[in-house]
Amino acid sequence: MSAPRTKRNPARKRPPSSSKAQAPGPKTRILVCESTACLSSKSHEIREALEKEVSKLGLKDGIEVGFTGCHGFCQIGPIVAVEPDGILYCRVKPNDAKEIAASLSAGGRPVDRLFYRHPVTKEVVPRYEDIVFYKKQRRIILRNCGLINPEKIADYEERGGYRALRKAVTSMTPDQVVDEVKRAGLRGRGGAGFPTWSKWDICRRQPGGEKYVIANANESAPGAFMDRSLLEADPHTVIEGLALLGYAVGARQGYIYCRAEYSLAARRARVALEQAYGKKYLGRGVLGSGFDFDVEIFEGGGTFVSGEETALLSSLEGSRNMPRPRPPYPAVKGLWGKPTIIDNVKTLASVPSIIAEGAEWYASVGSGNGGSTGTTVFALTGKVANAGIAEVPLGTPLSTLIYEIGGGVPGKKGLKAVQTGGPSGGFLPGNKIEIPLDFDSLQEAGSIMGSSGIMVMDDDTCLVDAARTFLAFVQSESCGKCVACRVGTRHMLGLLDKIGSGKADEADLVRLEKLAVIVRDSSLCGLGKTAPIPVLTALKYFRSEFIAHVVDKRCPAAVCRDLITFRIIPDRCTGCQMCVKVCPTEAITGPRSQPHNLDQSKCVKCRSCYEVCKFDAVAGEAIIIVS
Amino acid sequence: MAGATSHFSRMDMRDRRRSLLPLLKKTHETDGFLSRESIGRLARKLRMSENEIYGVATFFPQFRFTPPGKYHIQVCLGNACHLGGAPNFMEGMKIERGLEDGRTSPDGVLSLQGVGCLGCCAMAPVVVVNGGIHGRMNRVTFMKLVDSLAPREEES
Numbered sequence: 001m002s003a004p005r006t007k008r009n010p011a012r013k014r015p016p017s018s019s020k021a022q023a024p025g026p027k028t029r030i031l032v033c034e035s036t037a038c039l040s041s042k043s044h045e046i047r048e049a050l051e052k053e054v055s056k057l058g059l060k061d062g063i064e065v066g067f068t069g070c071h072g073f074c075q076i077g078p079i080v081a082v083e084p085d086g087i088l089y090c091r092v093k094p095n096d097a098k099e100i101a102a103s104l105s106a107g108g109r110p111v112d113r114l115f116y117r118h119p120v121t122k123e124v125v126p127r128y129e130d131i132v133f134y135k136k137q138r139r140i141i142l143r144n145c146g147l148i149n150p151e152k153i154a155d156y157e158e159r160g161g162y163r164a165l166r167k168a169v170t171s172m173t174p175d176q177v178v179d180e181v182k183r184a185g186l187r188g189r190g191g192a193g194f195p196t197w198s199k200w201d202i203c204r205r206q207p208g209g210e211k212y213v214i215a216n217a218n219e220s221a222p223g224a225f226m227d228r229s230l231l232e233a234d235p236h237t238v239i240e241g242l243a244l245l246g247y248a249v250g251a252r253q254g255y256i257y258c259r260a261e262y263s264l265a266a267r268r269a270r271v272a273l274e275q276a277y278g279k280k281y282l283g284r285g286v287l288g289s290g291f292d293f294d295v296e297i298f299e300g301g302g303t304f305v306s307g308e309e310t311a312l313l314s315s316l317e318g319s320r321n322m323p324r325p326r327p328p329y330p331a332v333k334g335l336w337g338k339p340t341i342i343d344n345v346k347t348l349a350s351v352p353s354i355i356a357e358g359a360e361w362y363a364s365v366g367s368g369n370g371g372s373t374g375t376t377v378f379a380l381t382g383k384v385a386n387a388g389i390a391e392v393p394l395g396t397p398l399s400t401l402i403y404e405i406g407g408g409v410p411g412k413k414g415l416k417a418v419q420t421g422g423p424s425g426g427f428l429p430g431n432k433i434e435i436p437l438d439f440d441s442l443q444e445a446g447s448i449m450g451s452s453g454i455m456v457m458d459d460d461t462c463l464v465d466a467a468r469t470f471l472a473f474v475q476s477e478s479c480g481k482c483v484a485c486r487v488g489t490r491h492m493l494g495l496l497d498k499i500g501s502g503k504a505d506e507a508d509l510v511r512l513e514k515l516a517v518i519v520r521d522s523s524l525c526g527l528g529k530t531a532p533i534p535v536l537t538a539l540k541y542f543r544s545e546f547i548a549h550v551v552d553k554r555c556p557a558a559v560c561r562d563l564i565t566f567r568i569i570p571d572r573c574t575g576c577q578m579c580v581k582v583c584p585t586e587a588i589t590g591p592r593s594q595p596h597n598l599d600q601s602k603c604v605k606c607r608s609c610y611e612v613c614k615f616d617a618v619a620g621e622a623i624i625i626v627s
Numbered sequence: 628m629a630g631a632t633s634h635f636s637r638m639d640m641r642d643r644r645r646s647l648l649p650l651l652k653k654t655h656e657t658d659g660f661l662s663r664e665s666i667g668r669l670a671r672k673l674r675m676s677e678n679e680i681y682g683v684a685t686f687f688p689q690f691r692f693t694p695p696g697k698y699h700i701q702v703c704l705g706n707a708c709h710l711g712g713a714p715n716f717m718e719g720m721k722i723e724r725g726l727e728d729g730r731t732s733p734d735g736v737l738s739l740q741g742v743g744c745l746g747c748c749a750m751a752p753v754v755v756v757n758g759g760i761h762g763r764m765n766r767v768t769f770m771k772l773v774d775s776l777a778p779r780e781e782e783s
């Protein structure tokens with residue numbers, strides 16, 4: 001258990017060189033979050049309204065209205081931050097602009113009603129750095145996210161940007177760069193956790209001048225959105241990391257492989273590229289040295305398998321995104337048969353800090369258990385009070401992430417399971433929650449680091465259904481090249497359907513487990529190898545729930561459709577007819593003001609009545625689901 | 628167009644192949660779908676066979692081969708949205724509006740598509756109509772949204 005060396009929000013302290021920009025009496029800045037999530041809540045309108053209000057009050061000279069990328073706390077968006085006071089307003093609407101602008105005029109007071117309120121303790125927290133969600137984080141990869149304007153290179157430079165690249169090309173040899181990364185102990189943040197330096201070293205030793213480096217931002221795992229947030233909020237970090245990688249291995253061409261659906265991320269990366277070329281950080285003779293480096297953005301297809309490195313290469317070559325057998329590894333024979341390094345954007349975003357601050361500093365962060373140094377970014381979703389993205393040192397206990405940063409499970413339900421590693425990660429039961437989050441500990445528990453998505457599930461979740469959902473996703477994303485994955489996952493899905501519908505027996509559980517092991521051991525790529533993990537861990541930790549489905553033919557969490565019935569409790573029903581209106585099959589009948597009837601033979605179990613009763617009906621919660 | 632063709636013929640094989648996916652995406656954005664004609668045009672431009680281009684294009688769920696409706700409804704079926712009940716939305720469309728995944732209604736008003744995670748998990752379940760995001764939906768609010776786009780009377 002390593003105690004995070006967090007003082008008070010170190011994110012804002014690093015890097016030290018930014019202090020020189022803090023001239024006496026810094027300008028007040030109102031920063032509106034314009035990431036995909038906040039933009040979907042119309043945050044650009046908030047910025048326009050703020051600009052209008054500020055100029056109306058004649059404060060235009062003293063106050064700058066700007067925008068930033070993702071703050072990571074998407075749950076409370078749209079977010080507006082006021083610097084240098086460090087005040088954070090949440091769930092802002094365009095017509096709050098007037099009040100916010102007025103609060104900054106002489107004698108104005110901050111707008112209390114927009115402060116963050118802790119969802120459980122109800123405590124009001126006005127300042128960014130006091131919010132537990134941020135306090136417990138240690139931000140290295142996301143060090144600039146939410147603090148800089150992603151479309152202004154000067155903001156990045158002010159916070160120490162491109163210092164590492166300058167240091168490398170002017171005073172370090174490529175060997176020294178690889179060695180620095182080796183001593184820092186950096187492992188790939190894309191999921192597999194392969195030692196980054198080792199890959200780089202192999203590629204660097206390959207003869208020939210034509211080599212390629214690729215930043216992998218093809219994030220398609222459900223429940224993971226940190227790569228997008230990073231590219232949207234701080235594209236220069238990724239570009240700098242990629243240039244450092246190019247310098248280390250001797251490549252002249254780099255690509256940023258961005259998922260096609262991430263149009264905003266690609267657009268911001270394009271703006272950043274143009275600026276970096278303008279400032280000579282890219283192009284011929286980077287910063288006056290002999291190192292030439294070009295970067296291009298490639299918008300790839302949004303399929304899960306495209307993130308697999310050899311599949312990604314196929315896609316760059318204009319073929320279907322299908323993986324190839326390894327070896328030869330891409331570091332030896334990659335794009336167009338030339339040595340290629342593919343690194344996740346989070347790995348690359350860690351590199352500038354390592355070069356600028358030194359390997360020892362980086363290695364001192366994190367538990368160090370099995371080479372788990374530094375930090376990584378988790379996307380926290382599901383039944384958790386504070387959903388969003390959080391960066392913590394490796395080795396931080398899962399409980400810290402869920403209960404302190406995440407604020408715990410909302411409502412009256414208890415925590416049932418946590419899935420780490422995205423759709424192909426394992427489920428961990430509530431009693432395993434003290435597990436340190438590092439590559440080796442997770443593997444020991446049967447799960448993986450994977451895409452670093454963390455999905456919290458409460459008592460309302462059925463593990464059979466959850467395992468089925470995740471497997472269905474991976475099954476549909478299987479590229480179909482190898483038999484184990486193509487056929488194996490389909491049969492596993494069939495067995496899970498059978499269990500979920502109450503038609504299975506105990507022999508099916510054994511069959512399922514056996515099949516899962518075969519798929520895991522004989523698939524070609526990481527997708528098939530990890531696909532059975534949710535099923536295997538669900539069977540390991542939640543077997544009793546599977547037994548309930550096959551032996552007792554009931555679903556304890558009341559989720560599996562074939563095993564549940566909807567009932568109206570006559571005492572609670574006021575006869576408001578809301579459910580009668582929404583029922584698609586006219587299964588519910590009854591006159592106004594009298595308890596309604598539900599005809600089970602007509603019911604298709606669509607949940608419409610349940611939802612309308614819970615949220616909109618006069619009495620509410622008169623419809624229950626029983627198993 | 629002639630200019631573009633000559634530009635492509637000057638490109639080497641690697642560059643032509645590499646530009647396949649970006650070109651498919653661009654065509655899909657301007658036309659709203661990939662028609663036979665546009666695929667044929669691309670094949671001639673890139674000197675690849677139509678079959679090969681279809682092979683690549685059909686691999687990606689984001690490409691459609693039929694024109695979308697006036698309101699293109701995308702339902703996120705990512706894990707967070709699934710747990711929030713998104714499959715119910717698809718079923719609602721099927722039962723109440725007779726519209727299945729990947730189809731366009733006969734009058735061309737509505738089209739439905741189930742999509743992978745859109746990365747808005749903090750607002751799950753999420754539905755996207757012509758690019759505009761609607762978060763924290765349930766089956767009832769979703770069907771109301773659909774009704775507001777295409778009133779039921781017009782359907783029959």
